[in-house]
Amino acid sequence: MMSDVKALALLEAFLFAAGDPIEKDKLADLMEVSAQRLDLLLDQLKRRYQIDVWSGLRLSEINDKVALSTKVELGESLSLLFDPRNRQDLSQASYEVLAVIAYSEPVTRSEIEMVRGVNSDSIVTRLIERGLVEQRGTLDVPGRPGLLYVSEQFLADFGLKSTKDLEAVDLLMYDEAAEYPDEETEIKLNELAAENADSGRQDAKDRYSNETVVIAIDGPSGAGKSTLARELASRLSILFLDTGAMYRALGLKALRMGLKPSDEAEIQQMLADTDLDVELSPDGQRTFVDGIDVTDDIRTPAVSQAASDISALSVCRHFCVDRQRALAERQSLVLDGRDIGTYVLPDASVKFFVTASPEVRAKRRYEEMLQKGESSNYDDVLLEMKQRDFNDSNRALAPTKQADDAIFIDTSGRSVADLVEEMLDLVNKKMNENADVPERD
Numbered sequence: 031m032m033s034d035v036k037a038l039a040l041l042e043a044f045l046f047a048a049g050d051p052i053e054k055d056k057l058a059d060l061m062e063v064s065a066q067r068l069d070l071l072l073d074q075l076k077r078r079y080q081i082d083v084w085s086g087l088r089l090s091e092i093n094d095k096v097a098l099s100t101k102v103e104l105g106e107s108l109s110l111l112f113d114p115r116n117r118q119d120l121s122q123a124s125y126e127v128l129a130v131i132a133y134s135e136p137v138t139r140s141e142i143e144m145v146r147g148v149n150s151d152s153i154v155t156r157l158i159e160r161g162l163v164e165q166r167g168t169l170d171v172p173g174r175p176g177l178l179y180v181s182e183q184f185l186a187d188f189g190l191k192s193t194k195d196l197e198a199v200d201l202l203m204y205d206e207a208a209e210y211p212d213e214e215t216e217i218k219l220n221e222l223a224a225e226n227a228d229s230g231r232q233d234a235k236d237r238y239s240n241e242t243v244v245i246a247i248d249g250p251s252g253a254g255k256s257t258l259a260r261e262l263a264s265r266l267s268i269l270f271l272d273t274g275a276m277y278r279a280l281g282l283k284a285l286r287m288g289l290k291p292s293d294e295a296e297i298q299q300m301l302a303d304t305d306l307d308v309e310l311s312p313d314g315q316r317t318f319v320d321g322i323d324v325t326d327d328i329r330t331p332a333v334s335q336a337a338s339d340i341s342a343l344s345v346c347r348h349f350c351v352d353r354q355r356a357l358a359e360r361q362s363l364v365l366d367g368r369d370i371g372t373y374v375l376p377d378a379s380v381k382f383f384v385t386a387s388p389e390v391r392a393k394r395r396y397e398e399m400l401q402k403g404e405s406s407n408y409d410d411v412l413l414e415m416k417q418r419d420f421n422d423s424n425r426a427l428a429p430t431k432q433a434d435d436a437i438f439i440d441t442s443g444r445s446v447a448d449l450v451e452e453m454l455d456l457v458n459k460k461m462n463e464n465a466d467v468p469e470r471d
């Protein structure tokens with residue numbers, strides 16, 4: 031069997047030569063190693079780049095593909111030398127959105143939503159930031175009338191003179207996106223344009239996508255914030271941002287790197303080489319660290335504790351808060367967290383402070399764990415919950431606190447359905463009040 035040293039060198043050489051993301055299966059075949067051994071080698075290489083401050087590289091994983099890319103903080107310097115070419119860390123959803131735009135340009139955001147069946151605004155915004163998509167002109171329809179085209183950079187990256195040269199195989203690295211044949215897309219888009227023109231059918235969904243509404247839900251762990259936030263977002267047809275997931279993702283990275291989540295110097299160094307990204311859709315949030323989807327790995331008790339520790343560090347808060355504000359600037363959102371109404375978005379349209387007694391919250395968490403088949407003990411869960419409450423409420427920076435203008439909601443003994451109805455009424459009331467306030471010159 032090939033030694034680890036040789037296998038690592040070969041792996042690095044293959045990734046370097048491939049340039050594009052390469053399927054792990056294919057890589058394992060080329061290297062003549064098992065999938066399991068390849069995973070171990072990839073882990074080793076990834077750690078090497080993370081630890082090695084002299085290296086300008088990192089290893090990115092997207093779905094089942096891997097690629098070498100440059101460290102995030104070097105991006106600006108590199109762009110001085112090279113055109114930002116064909117960034118390979120696009121998610122599957124981003125490729126789908128690109129495909130819809132490229133095949134149907136010009137399209138509006140609503141039209142993309144119609145084709146994909148999910149709100150893709152945050153993805154479109156990211157593609158615009160990356161220079162792959164441009165907005166030129168607007169359509170005379172209500173809602174989101176901006177007309178989107180793919181950019182010159184997109185054409186250069188995909189080796190095309192114009193989108194007319196586009197063949198399915200050129201762009202569609204992912205099979206799913208190929209499911210949108212031209213004609214079908216066009217029919218769907220025409221139907222949507224007709225629907226949009228019918229302004230008589232404005233429901234809550236249109237209302238809140240035209241008029242930006244930001245709803246902040248703060249409160250301690252286990253109060254039911256995320257369940258309520260998710261449900262409220264769905265009822266208003268806007269997106270939900272779980273800010274706790276961001277701190278959890280960073281806590282997980284620290285644990286995986288063997289760092290102490292409360293060590294400011296170590297964490298600061300880690301953050302300098304961390305790419306944190308969230309993909310929002312009505313189906314739920316996916317959270318990515320350094321291009322890796324960690325959504326399913328961040329709900330363990332160890333990560334909860336790491337998130338609580340890491341979130342007390344100011345470097346970490348700035349890192350996350352900047353991203354949260356940028357997301358809320360572009361679109362309507364429901365956000366849940368600890369400091370959304372007090373610090374992140376003090377001008378949020380509606381603020382809730384949601385809580386329940388520690389015993390009720392611990393019981394919910396305990397039952398949740400049992401349901402997932404995790405062994406646990408109620409007393410331990412209660413103790414851990416109280417410890418985390420203490421941590422989160424007594425830290426110097428952004429402690430869990432009710433904003434003066436937040437609506438207090440005690441969820442003890444109440445059903446989700448009942449709470450959501452109450453919150454929806456309050457949102458409507460508040461939005462109408464806000465609309466009635468005359469604007470000052």
Ligand code: DC
Pocket residue numbers: 251252273274275277278334337338339341342366367368369370418422
């Ligand atoms: O809501 P949660 O349990 O997923 O949050 C995980 C940790 O992150 C929690 O202990 C406190 C911290 N957090 C924070 O400090 N600020 C936020 N806006 C969200 C979470």
